[in-house]
Amino acid sequence: MKKNIKDYNLDELKQLMVELGEKPYRAEQIFKWIFIENVTSFDEMTNISIDLRNKLKENFDLHIFNIIQKQVSKDGTKKYLFDVLDGNAIESVLMEYKHGFTICVSSQIGCKMGCKFCASTGVKFARNLSSGEIVEQLLAVQRDENIKISNLVFMGIGEPLDNYDNVMKAIKILNNQKGINMGARHISISTSGLVPKIYKLADEDLQCTLSISLHSSNNKKRSEMMPVNDVYNIEELIKACKYYIEKTNKRISFEYALAKEDNDNLKDAKELVKLLNGMLCHVNLIPINRIENGKYSKSTNENIMKFRDYLNEKGIVATIRRELGSDIDAACGQLRKKEVKKCEPTQKPI
Ligand code: SAH
Numbered sequence: 001m002k003k004n005i006k007d008y009n010l011d012e013l014k015q016l017m018v019e020l021g022e023k024p025y026r027a028e029q030i031f032k033w034i035f036i037e038n039v040t041s042f043d044e045m046t047n048i049s050i051d052l053r054n055k056l057k058e059n060f061d062l063h064i065f066n067i068i069q070k071q072v073s074k075d076g077t078k079k080y081l082f083d084v085l086d087g088n089a090i091e092s093v094l095m096e097y098k099h100g101f102t103i104c105v106s107s108q109i110g111c112k113m114g115c116k117f118c119a120s121t122g123v124k125f126a127r128n129l130s131s132g133e134i135v136e137q138l139l140a141v142q143r144d145e146n147i148k149i150s151n152l153v154f155m156g157i158g159e160p161l162d163n164y165d166n167v168m169k170a171i172k173i174l175n176n177q178k179g180i181n182m183g184a185r186h187i188s189i190s191t192s193g194l195v196p197k198i199y200k201l202a203d204e205d206l207q208c209t210l211s212i213s214l215h216s217s218n219n220k221k222r223s224e225m226m227p228v229n230d231v232y233n234i235e236e237l238i239k240a241c242k243y244y245i246e247k248t249n250k251r252i253s254f255e256y257a258l259a260k261e262d263n264d265n266l267k268d269a270k271e272l273v274k275l276l277n278g279m280l281c282h283v284n285l286i287p288i289n290r291i292e293n294g295k296y297s298k299s300t301n302e303n304i305m306k307f308r309d310y311l312n313e314k315g316i317v318a319t320i321r322r323e324l325g326s327d328i329d330a331a332c333g334q335l336r337k338k339e340v341k342k343c344e345p346t347q348k349p350i
Pocket residue numbers: 113117118119154155156157158159160190191192193211212213255257286287288289290291332333334
């Protein structure tokens with residue numbers, strides 16, 4: 001299989017040009033064709049020689065995803081099922097807000113974390129996505145909808161910090177001013193709590209938003225929901241979060257999916273206030289989305305509002321997340337990887 005040219009950052013492309021006996025400035029031209037013009041073939045790169053285009057074609061491809069399925073929700077949210085060209089399929093979600101478009105991308109094919117309430121758990125982990133495959137999710141949606149996406153969240157399938165290097169590389173490519181030019185402030189990473197990687201992330205000089213999938217402030221309950229808690233418990237997780245805040249001076253967003261009669265009563269809210277007291281943070285309350293065979297069901301609206309009000313009263317900023325795309329299984333925790341069985345591509349791979 002040919003190499004994915006989207007896996008190359010600008011410096012690597014420059015190096016490649018040297019290897020191919022070309023002038024390094026060609027790298028910038030190619031980088032723009034790929035990430036700004038969003039071309040689907042090397043022949044569209046009209047300001048580079050046919051000779052260089054042919055050299056590129058021989059060794060590389062542009063890894064254009066096929067759209068297997070596109071679903072549109074009543075609220076306008078769109079869910080894409082992409083054929084990633086190796087027999088696997090992943091999902092990405094496009095949401096429109098007042099401030100622009102946000103894409104929710106997958107970072108892995110399947111997930112190893114095993115959270116009991118999440119649909120991505122129900123399928124076997126296949127592999128990490130490469131940086132080029134992460135960025136291609138944004139490019140493919142931009143091509144399909146003819147839009148410019150301004151924000152990106154790593155909240156699709158997979159645990160982004162379990163694919164640390166490729167996720168970091170994708171972020172740097174997204175940031176590059178000579179390409180997509182998406183500022184790190186417009187990017188959020190959500191993690192189930194891989195503590196050593198939170199420290200590592202804190203030490204990068206990045207301005208990304210960090211979201212922590214907390215879901216409970218009680219170790220017993222959290223371990224039942226999220227096996228990762230048996231490896232890194234709440235105390236270790238909060239310690240890492242405090243380090244992250246100290247290093248970056250950035251507010252952390254804690255995700256808390258409310259499950260009926262499980263983690264949604266006043267006692268849970270009290271424990272949460274105690275845990276987060278004094279931290280530079282925000283709590284995002286998510287009415288839990290029920291998944292097939294899942295034991296957790298959605299909390300009542302009354303409980304959700306009581307929970308929010310209690311946190312706000314105690315000085316912890318909490319908001320209830322709008323549920324986008326739940327009618328097409330595109331809401332939090334409803335994405336899963338699929339096998340490509342019968343694929344009728346809407347776009348031919350190159
Ligand atoms: N692995 C990462 C990112 C993917 S999940 C993480 O765990 O953070 C994105 C968010 O959706 C996480 O906060 C996750 O806990 C939440 N989520 C998963 N399943 C859900 C469900 N059934 N209902 C509501 N939120 C869910």
